[in-house]
Amino acid sequence: MKARIKFRKYGVLRFIGHLDVMRYFQKVMRRADIPIAFTGGYSPHMIMSFASPLGIGLTSDGEYFDIELAAPVNSSDAVRRMNEAGVEGIEVLSFRRISDEKKMTGMTILAAADYLITLRDDCPETAELPDFSRFAAFMGQQEIRIVKQTKRSEREVDIRPLIYDWEVRPDGVFLKLAAGSSENVKPDLVMEAFCRYLDIPADLSHFRWHRLEMYADMGKDGERSLVTLEDLGEDIQ
Amino acid sequence: MRKLALTDEILLNIEKPARYIGGEVNSVQKDKNKVDIRFAMCFPDTYEIGMSHLGIQILYDMFNRRDDVWCERVYSPWTDMDKVMREKQIPLFALESQEPVRSFDFLGITIQFEMCYTNILQILDLSGIPLHAKDRTDEDPFVIGGGPCAYNPEPLAEFFDLFYIGEGETVYDELFDSYKEWKRSGEPRVRFLERAAQIEGIYVPAFYDAEYKEDGTLLSFTPNNPHAPKKVRKQAVMNVTDAPYPMKPVAPFIKATQDRVVLEIQRGCIRGCRFCQAGMIYRPTRERNVERLKEYARTMLINTGHEEISLSSLSSSDYSDLKELVNFLIDEFKDKGINISLPSLRIDAFSLDVMSKVQDIRKSSLTFAPEAGSQRMRNVINKGLTEEDIINGAGQAFEGGWSKVKLYFMLGLPTETEEDMREIARLSDRVARRYYEIPKEQRNGKCQITASSSFFVPKPFTPFQWASMYPSEEYMRRAHIVRDEFQAQLNRKSLKYNWHDERGTVLEGVMARGDRNVGKVIEEAYRLGCLFDSWTETFRYDLWMKAFENTGVDIAFYNLRERERDELFPWDFIDIGVSRSFLLKEWDRAMAAEVTPNCRMQCSGCGAASFGGGVCYEGKN
Numbered sequence: 009m010k011a012r013i014k015f016r017k018y019g020v021l022r023f024i025g026h027l028d029v030m031r032y033f034q035k036v037m038r039r040a041d042i043p044i045a046f047t048g049g050y051s052p053h054m055i056m057s058f059a060s061p062l063g064i065g066l067t068s069d070g071e072y073f074d075i076e077l078a079a080p081v082n083s084s085d086a087v088r089r090m091n092e093a094g095v096e097g098i099e100v101l102s103f104r105r106i107s108d109e110k111k112m113t114g115m116t117i118l119a120a121a122d123y124l125i126t127l128r129d130d131c132p133e134t135a136e137l138p139d140f141s142r143f144a145a146f147m148g149q150q151e152i153r154i155v156k157q158t159k160r161s162e163r164e165v166d167i168r169p170l171i172y173d174w175e176v177r178p179d180g181v182f183l184k185l186a187a188g189s190s191e192n193v194k195p196d197l198v199m200e201a202f203c204r205y206l207d208i209p210a211d212l213s214h215f216r217w218h219r220l221e222m223y224a225d226m227g228k229d230g231e232r233s234l235v236t237l238e239d240l241g242e243d244i245q
Numbered sequence: 246m247r248k249l250a251l252t253d254e255i256l257l258n259i260e261k262p263a264r265y266i267g268g269e270v271n272s273v274q275k276d277k278n279k280v281d282i283r284f285a286m287c288f289p290d291t292y293e294i295g296m297s298h299l300g301i302q303i304l305y306d307m308f309n310r311r312d313d314v315w316c317e318r319v320y321s322p323w324t325d326m327d328k329v330m331r332e333k334q335i336p337l338f339a340l341e342s343q344e345p346v347r348s349f350d351f352l353g354i355t356i357q358f359e360m361c362y363t364n365i366l367q368i369l370d371l372s373g374i375p376l377h378a379k380d381r382t383d384e385d386p387f388v389i390g391g392g393p394c395a396y397n398p399e400p401l402a403e404f405f406d407l408f409y410i411g412e413g414e415t416v417y418d419e420l421f422d423s424y425k426e427w428k429r430s431g432e433p434r435v436r437f438l439e440r441a442a443q444i445e446g447i448y449v450p451a452f453y454d455a456e457y458k459e460d461g462t463l464l465s466f467t468p469n470n471p472h473a474p475k476k477v478r479k480q481a482v483m484n485v486t487d488a489p490y491p492m493k494p495v496a497p498f499i500k501a502t503q504d505r506v507v508l509e510i511q512r513g514c515i516r517g518c519r520f521c522q523a524g525m526i527y528r529p530t531r532e533r534n535v536e537r538l539k540e541y542a543r544t545m546l547i548n549t550g551h552e553e554i555s556l557s558s559l560s561s562s563d564y565s566d567l568k569e570l571v572n573f574l575i576d577e578f579k580d581k582g583i584n585i586s587l588p589s590l591r592i593d594a595f596s597l598d599v600m601s602k603v604q605d606i607r608k609s610s611l612t613f614a615p616e617a618g619s620q621r622m623r624n625v626i627n628k629g630l631t632e633e634d635i636i637n638g639a640g641q642a643f644e645g646g647w648s649k650v651k652l653y654f655m656l657g658l659p660t661e662t663e664e665d666m667r668e669i670a671r672l673s674d675r676v677a678r679r680y681y682e683i684p685k686e687q688r689n690g691k692c693q694i695t696a697s698s699s700f701f702v703p704k705p706f707t708p709f710q711w712a713s714m715y716p717s718e719e720y721m722r723r724a725h726i727v728r729d730e731f732q733a734q735l736n737r738k739s740l741k742y743n744w745h746d747e748r749g750t751v752l753e754g755v756m757a758r759g760d761r762n763v764g765k766v767i768e769e770a771y772r773l774g775c776l777f778d779s780w781t782e783t784f785r786y787d788l789w790m791k792a793f794e795n796t797g798v799d800i801a802f803y804n805l806r807e808r809e810r811d812e813l814f815p816w817d818f819i820d821i822g823v824s825r826s827f828l829l830k831e832w833d834r835a836m837a838a839e840v841t842p843n844c845r846m847q848c849s850g851c852g853a854a855s856f857g858g859g860v861c862y863e864g865k866n
Contacts (some may be wrong), residue, residue, distance in 0.1 A: 011246050020247055020249055020266045020267075021260040021268070021498075023256055023257075023263055023266050024263050024498045027264065028498045028499050028500075031498070031500065032270075032498060034550070034552065035270065035550025035551065035552075036550060036551065037550070038547070038549060038550035038551075038552070039270075039548065039550040041547075041551070042438065046582050050604075050605040051584070052582045053582070053603075054582070064257065064262065065256075065257045093272075093550070095268060095269070095270050096247065096268060097268060097572060124702070128253065129667075130252060130253070130254075153372075181657065212256075213253075213254055213257060
């Protein structure tokens with residue numbers, strides 16, 4: 009049986025990187041006595057896969073990982089036990105059964121993610137900060153070309169079509185961005201392009217990055233229909 | 246939500262920000278207004294090293310059990326953070342509260358190895374605490390040192406208000422109660438030190454005067470305060486089974502060097518190797534009850550979520566109930582994906598059997614510590630391991646499927662001859678030959694014998710405390726002799742030889758047996774920029790040499806000089822239970838290459854039985 013766990017990461021735990029979050033949850037599994045399944049072999053490890061790593065410095069309300077269970081466990085019990093075994097800075101929000109199909113893991117089906125990007129309140133006074141009221145004009149462009157660095161090459165791509173939705177909020181901007189293995193754009197690329205559009209230096213340390221949610225695309229025939237990863241699971245009674 | 250001492254901008258631009266944020270699983274938060282004593286417990290090295298240390302976990306837990314004490318942790322900021330803190334004038338803070346260390350009542354520093362001494366000064370300096378105890382005021386915490394290097398605290402005497410000599414479990418409660426009384430009394434700082442000096446095991450350096458002879462050796466070492474005892478008695482907890490042990494050790498977010506549950510099965514060692522300080526200062530041997538250990542293993546694994554458990558002791562094979570404990574760990578935890586790590590096991594049929602159960606034979610290697618290549622040299626150091634033991638042990642291992650062996654040696658031991666050095670290579674080759682005695686079709690390709698040598702540094706309170714060392718070039722020369730001899734061996738393609746950097750050895754020697762004059766070299770080295778001296782990437786031998794030059798402190802006096810049999814040593818005011826006459830007798834036996842039986846075979850009357858314990862004592866009572 010497979011289960012999907014949704015958690016939020018906040019406060020000082022934004023300084024804990026992805027690999028350490030994985031290690032953290034491996035230990036939580038033991039402390040909370042969650043009946044997680046192991047791989048075979050000489051050094052068995054827990055069957056656990058994260059939908060999308062969250063970088064150091066980011067906070068999130070919608071992080072996901074999937075696990076294989078060796079025995080069923082009640083959803084609300086599991087959430088409670090994991091939080092009791094946890095620390096301030098990570099809160100488990102849900103624990104749901106998902107389809108056993110291999111192609112349905114969070115990592116495979118991830119299609120989009122929401123972000124909220126705001127300005128930090130401790131930016132130096134001399135800093136040139138972006139004016140979010142001009143974001144609409146920025147998005148009004150036909151295309152937004154950026155240079156995308158990969159391990160082997162760099163190429164120019166148009167990220168405009170990968171920004172699925174956006175909204176200017178009181179102190180920043182909300183973005184719904186393509187995510188996952190086929191199309192992917194990170195919020196820092198968008199903000200870099202925005203700063204360039206405003207003709208100001210793109211100092212990314214002025215922003216607070218917060219991931220809100222992650223989605224799968226359940227649409228058919230090229231029609232996009234985003235469903236949160238959480239909604240693809242159901243509570244275990 | 247907890248507030249951090251450092252801004253995002255700083256934390257996002259340094260290596261491993263998790264080193265500085267605290268908040269780990271099982272870390273302790275308290276209301277600072279509801280405690281009387283705030284204690285900052287420091288391991289003066291990186292977070293990852295410090296978090297791996299059992300002693301701090303024990304004291305952290307023990308102190309925090311008291312409602313009136315809040316013990317927090319402090320580690321050395323790595324060089325990148327050190328730079329930022331100096332530039333921005335950010336005072337060093339404790340992880341839990343993120344508040345400046347200077348506002349604490351105590352700063353406790355565990356001193357585990359000599360090469361951390363400049364880091365101690367960094368901790369004081371970044372905290373804004375005067376480096377010299379005599380310059381501290383009511384605004385400063387009391388700086389207290391402990392750990393193995395506190396058995397010769399003299400090089401650090403100026404920098405500490407007090408030292409705790411021995412195991413922390415015994416008199417800290419008394420010290421804290423006495424501190425509270427002093428605090429209520431409103432008396433000056435020195436009055437607390439006077440109270441502390443009367444507690445057994447506490448050494449207040451300012452209360453003693455050291456006088457030197459013309460040749461630089463110690464003439465006398467006497468108390469200058471009526472409250473200070475002539476001798477300071479080491480502390481040892483005699484009932485280790487009922488001593489406090491942390492059931493909820495702090496489990497870090499980032500990977501610590503030792504990221505696992507540690508079961509300390511015993512203290513002390515029956516072996517009596519003559520180079521080994523731990524083997525003398527932790528006498529008498531005391532075992533923890535096996536049933537208690539089983540209970541601890543279960544509880545600690547659940548409370549931490551660690552996926553590995555390890556035994557800790559100086560010589561696990563000597564623990565009486567080892568079989569029972571190891572079989573329990575395997576039966577109970579092996580199927581739950583818990584790794585079982587069994588260090589310091591003697592290689593025999595039993596250990597090979599359990600190791601084949603807990604590790605992948607093809608990938609893992611077996612470790613032997615012959616310490617010396619020739620039998621003569623092993624007799625000198627009293628390492629009761631014969632060549633037959635090694636070859637037979639390796640042979641059994643090879644037949645059981647292992648093909649990798651690690652061998653640990655020391656170079657530069659007292660009386661060492663060129664023949665002794667060459668025997669290191671030859672012994673390694675004989676181990677390899679044993680492997681190739683196995684028919685080709687039954688063995689698993691080539692074997693891999695890795696020999697490593699470190700250079701011997703004489704330590705206080707060992708029979709070798711009288712031994713002289715060598716100049717830096719001589720260590721190099723000896724390593725080259727061994728290396729060349731490896732080249733001449735039949736199985737040289739299966740052999741690998743590594744040796745440790747010789748430059749640290751000389752410094753370690755000066756610090757280990759130094760007196761109060763060495764303090765100024767440490768301070769000068771720190772002033773010149775030395776920090777993290779045990780890390781190859783930061784070790785600055787050139788600056789250290791400059792510090793010796795600038796202060797006029799002579800390395801040869803500490804390292805090369807012959808010490809007289811009756812010389813008064815800087816550490817002689819400490820009473821470790823083991824008598825000086827026993828150490829001297831052992832030194833003489835070493836010179837005659839005579840072996841002394843281990844404590845279980847026969848009591849040699851070392852004096853540690855005065856603590857009312859140990860295998861010799863238990864035998865008689």
